[in-house]
Amino acid sequence: MKVVEGIGEVRAAVAAARAAGAGEVGFVPTMGALHAGHYSLIDAAGAGGDFVVVSIFVNPTQFDSGEDLDRYPRTLAADLAGCAARGVDLVFTPGAEEMYPSGAATTVHVAGLTDRLCGASRPGHFDGVCTVVSKLLNIVRPDAAYFGEKDYQQAAVVRQMAADLNMPVRIVVGPTVREPDGLAMSSRNARLSPSERAQAAALYEALQMGAEMVLDGRGPGEVRGAMRRRLAERAPSGEVDYVEMIDPEGLERVEEIGDSVLIALAVRFPSARLIDNIRVDLPDAGP
Amino acid sequence: MKVVEGIGEVRAAVAAARAAGAGEVGFVPTMGALHAGHYSLIDAAGAGGDFVVVSIFVNPTQFDSGEDLDRYPRTLAADLAGCAARGVDLVFTPGAEEMYPSGAATTVHVAGLTDRLCGASRPGHFDGVCTVVSKLLNIVRPDAAYFGEKDYQQAAVVRQMAADLNMPVRIVVGPTVREPDGLAMSSRNARLSPSERAQAAALYEALQMGAEMVLDGRGPGEVRGAMRRRLAERAPSGEVDYVEMIDPEGLERVEEIGDSVLIALAVRFPSARLIDNIRVDLPDAGP
Numbered sequence: 005m006k007v008v009e010g011i012g013e014v015r016a017a018v019a020a021a022r023a024a025g026a027g028e029v030g031f032v033p034t035m036g037a038l039h040a041g042h043y044s045l046i047d048a049a050g051a052g053g054d055f056v057v058v059s060i061f062v063n064p065t066q067f068d069s070g071e072d073l074d075r076y077p078r079t080l081a082a083d084l085a086g087c088a089a090r091g092v093d094l095v096f097t098p099g100a101e102e103m104y105p106s107g108a109a110t111t112v113h114v115a116g117l118t119d120r121l122c123g124a125s126r127p128g129h130f131d132g133v134c135t136v137v138s139k140l141l142n143i144v145r146p147d148a149a150y151f152g153e154k155d156y157q158q159a160a161v162v163r164q165m166a167a168d169l170n171m172p173v174r175i176v177v178g179p180t181v182r183e184p185d186g187l188a189m190s191s192r193n194a195r196l197s198p199s200e201r202a203q204a205a206a207l208y209e210a211l212q213m214g215a216e217m218v219l220d221g222r223g224p225g226e227v228r229g230a231m232r233r234r235l236a237e238r239a240p241s242g243e244v245d246y247v248e249m250i251d252p253e254g255l256e257r258v259e260e261i262g263d264s265v266l267i268a269l270a271v272r273f274p275s276a277r278l279i280d281n282i283r284v285d286l287p288d289a290g291p
Numbered sequence: 292m293k294v295v296e297g298i299g300e301v302r303a304a305v306a307a308a309r310a311a312g313a314g315e316v317g318f319v320p321t322m323g324a325l326h327a328g329h330y331s332l333i334d335a336a337g338a339g340g341d342f343v344v345v346s347i348f349v350n351p352t353q354f355d356s357g358e359d360l361d362r363y364p365r366t367l368a369a370d371l372a373g374c375a376a377r378g379v380d381l382v383f384t385p386g387a388e389e390m391y392p393s394g395a396a397t398t399v400h401v402a403g404l405t406d407r408l409c410g411a412s413r414p415g416h417f418d419g420v421c422t423v424v425s426k427l428l429n430i431v432r433p434d435a436a437y438f439g440e441k442d443y444q445q446a447a448v449v450r451q452m453a454a455d456l457n458m459p460v461r462i463v464v465g466p467t468v469r470e471p472d473g474l475a476m477s478s479r480n481a482r483l484s485p486s487e488r489a490q491a492a493a494l495y496e497a498l499q500m501g502a503e504m505v506l507d508g509r510g511p512g513e514v515r516g517a518m519r520r521r522l523a524e525r526a527p528s529g530e531v532d533y534v535e536m537i538d539p540e541g542l543e544r545v546e547e548i549g550d551s552v553l554i555a556l557a558v559r560f561p562s563a564r565l566i567d568n569i570r571v572d573l574p575d576a577g578p
Contacts, residue, residue: 015459108455109401109402109403109404109451110399110401111399111402112397112399113397113398115396115397117396134397138456139455139457142456142457145459165397168397168426169397169422169426169429170298170429170430172302172429172432
């Protein structure tokens with residue numbers, strides 16, 4: 005496994021792999037602090053491809069506060085060991101000055117999808133994501149890039165950007181991986197205090213309860229209210245950022261539930277803001 | 292020469308050329324109504340490359356008014372004949388729905404360079420340019436893309452975008468081609484009335500006068516004033532949009548002239564808005 009910090013080295017390594025006959029290059033962009041969710045994407049890239057590239061870069065432009073950026077977990081040695089164990093071919097670990105040299109002035113913006121949910125609470129966040137993903141895709145030039153469903157809105161935004169800009173890459177979205185108590189794997193979980201960690205299980209509990217209520221035919225307003233009450237009771241240290249029922253494609257808030265709905269939430273604990281979601285597909289109503 | 296309207300056909304033709312050993316693909320994006328300026332870029336692409344792609348697409352997102360878009364000259368048959376005569380391999384002539392399917396929501400923005408000169412008079416223009424150039428580069432995936440120096444700010448913005456987003460392409464800027472009376476070749480020249488066409492020679496006259504004054508050691512304020520007076524006298528139907536003396540790299544307005552300066556101007560005639568520029572390199576001041 006090769007570990008490089010320079011853009012030129014990435015290009016050279018990928019070009020060499022292509023020249024050696026790698027038909028399919030798979031790419032997993034990450035901010036490090038790798039967990040089972042990342043590794044499931046890496047495994048998917050390995051199953052689908054001949055050459056697997058992982059990037060580890062805590063992208064400053066997608067953080068709204070310097071504090072959150074500074075506290076983002078960094079576990080490079082363990083990440084590299086994990087990548088090596090999974091047969092990753094190339095890990096790209098650029099510094100901030102390699103990715104954003106002085107004078108950088110270009111931003112990629114997706115309208116619409118980004119003005120709600122996490123986009124509403126984190127202004128500029130998705131511009132940072134789109135810009136860094138554009139850069140990484142142009143550096144690696146993979147055939148497929150892998151994103152996690154836990155960051156559902158991010159995956160939708162990246163898919164829209166790739167389609168709109170005709171990026172020659174398949175965007176693959178892998179399922180959320182969960183802890184035994186249901187908490188979605190996230191690098192930010194490492195920042196939770198023991199008490200917050202125990203309360204954080206309430207996110208998935210609330211989502212499951214919401215999904216059952218939807219299947220029972222309850223409307224969005226009632227479901228949101230019940231979920232908020234459940235979160236207030238089970239996660240008292242957390243402040244609800246949003247609980248939304250949205251269309252899984254356009255991410256618009258739904259007031260009436262159709263064939264399928266995405267329930268998405270964000271809860272801000274003192275130590276970290278967590279997000280999660282669940283998709284509910286309703287059985288055919290019959291003739 | 293192949294002429295195609297579909298993105299998939301472009302990708303297939305370029306892939307076939309690569310598979311057949313084309314080491315260097317050159318690309319000239321245009322809005323059609325091709326003139327000697329375009330053809331000089333096509334010749335440069337042909338000299339540098341094994342496979343030359345030209346796109347002809349009047350990009351609606353870079354026009355600020357529907358009127359200017361509707362009146363933009365369209366001469367497809369002549370353009371195709373000209374491309375064929377110059378050995379172009381592939382011409383891409385997409386419709387608007389191929390480039391901007393319903394729901395498209397992504398924009399590429401370059402800050403700074405775009406907030407002055409034509410960016411100030413044509414809000415959103417450079418976002419439209421950057422977005423369509425990003426798309427075309429992702430569709431064609433050329434090794435080099437060619438732009439004209441007449442659109443100096445556009446070339447600077449595209450170069451900045453390509454660098455910032457790590458686009459794997461060389462941006463090549465070709466010199467302005469002029470009519471015998473000095474008027475810079477532009478597709479919009481075809482829209483000028485005979486009287487406007489005669490007056491339009493004043494743009495280059497004013498630029499040449501400005502360049503001489505700079506070489507004579509005159510300051511930017513005096514040069515701008517003299518150029519404006521010359522334009523008022525020789526092109527009375529034109530309204531000056533801007534006359535600026537700028538740094539050729541960062542495009543900032545200069546108040547004191549250093550080693551080199553770009554004099555750029557835009558004049559709005561009733562039938563068309565024209566732009567032009569000239570670069571002045573000052574001889575070494577000596578020890």
